[in-house]
Amino acid sequence: MSTPIKTGLCSYGHSGYAFHAPFLHVHPGFELTAVTERSKHLAQQRYPYVKIYPDVMSMINDPALELIIVNTPNYSHYEYTKAALLAGKHVVVEKPFTVNSAEGEELIELAKKQKKRIIVYQNRRYDSDYKIVRKVVEEGLIGDVLEVEFHYDRFKEELSYKKHKEAASPGTGVLYDLGSHLIDQALTIFGMPEAVFGDIRIIRKDSVVDDYFELLLYYPNLRVRLKSSYLVKEALPAYILHGRKGSFIKSKSDIQEALLMKGVLPDTPDWGAEAPAEWGLLHTEADGIIRKEFLPGGNGNYLDFYKGVYAAIREGKANPVTPEEGLNVVKVIEAGALSSKERRVVTL
Incomplete structure (x- = not known):
């Protein structure tokens, strides 16, 4: 393996601790070189070899770094991604890619000019539950898909302690936060829709940002409904698919985040294995034979994302998630x- 990719992590909060640092640590193709932390220096407690910077721009301008992970608040994705590209770095930027499409288009052009990679971090493509859903569709197990519903719900009346998530500013709210995951999953399987209908609301008592949404994506012979709410006490199945041959119903069951928050490193052979109790139900009928069984979910593994990042940067292969997909x-x-806002269907 060639020289490890020296990487700087812009934040060591939840995402830095759980979703990025552990995988950069265990993948031999990366070196977690630097982390931005203003005061606590928690990253050094777990990774003593890292260099700590007090602010993002100082780290971005470190000439030793080749890759910058932009995992800062949504509104800052454009600013820091642009700064990293101008500093000659490749960038992994968390979802949403940017707050608006004009910013995304500008960054895509800048990356081409700088001859650097922008890779959007869409880890939920590597969840065990989503992977089996995609397999069911691609293998035609329920025939032509006619109706789909994806849910990503929570039950949390109280506001987040992260002030930037609850401020009425660009890029905040559940549509940008959890919606980015659901939309990406839908587009990855079914492509861009012809039109969109949206219903976005604020339902928590003291909230000033949207915490409920329903999107209806229109395709020629398919409707995809994406829903999220912060006030769902009893969760519905996360994935409901109906096709000409049958149905597939699946819970949200990926265990990686829970393990990572406990400090478990993603370096075991059974990493991300799904419990049999969470397997999805397939119910079809073909040639007069009814098939009703639970399909193994397999393993989720966010390390596959970073394997793709390494292959893109070191081997010139395609980005695992392109900026165009993020856009x-x-x-x-x-x-x-x-x-x-206008209570109408919007054509794309």
Whole structure:
């Protein structure tokens, strides 16, 4: 393996601790070189070899770094991604790629000019539950898909302690936060829709940001409904698919985040294995034979994302998640917001 990719992590909060640092640590193709932390220096307690910077711009301008992970608040994705590209770095930027599509288009052009990679971090493509859903569709197990519903719900009346998540500013709210995951999953399987209808609301008592949404994506012979709410006590199945041959129903069951928050490193052979109790139900009928069984979910593994990042940067292969794909997610968010505001279907 060639020289490890020296990497700087812009934040060591929840995402830095759970979703990025552990995988950069265990993948031999990366060196977690630097982390931005203003005061606590928690990263050094777990990774003593890292260099700590007090602010993001100082780290971005470190000439030793080759890759910058932009995992800061949504509104800052454009600023820091642009700064990293101008400093000659490759960038992994968390979802949403940017707050608006104009910013995303500018960054895509800048990356081409700088001859650097922008890779959007969409880890939920590597969840065990989503992977089996995609397999069911691609293998035609329920025939032509006619109706789909994806849920990403929580039950949390109280506001987040992270002030930037609850401020009425660009890029905040559940549509940008959890919606970015659901939209990306839908687009990855079914492509861009022809039109979008959106219903976006604020339902928690003291909230000033949206915490409920429903999007309806229109395809020629398919409807995809994406829903999220912060006030769902009894969760519905996360994935409901109906096709000409049958149905597939699946819970949200990926265990990686829970393990990572406990400090478990993602370096075991059974990493991300799904419990049999969470397997999805397939119910079909073909040639007069009824098939009703639970399908193994397999393993989720966010390390596959970073394997893709390494292959893109070191081997010149395609990005695991392209900035154009990230831009499409933003375009659907914008269409959903406009639809909700004007109470009409918005054509893309």
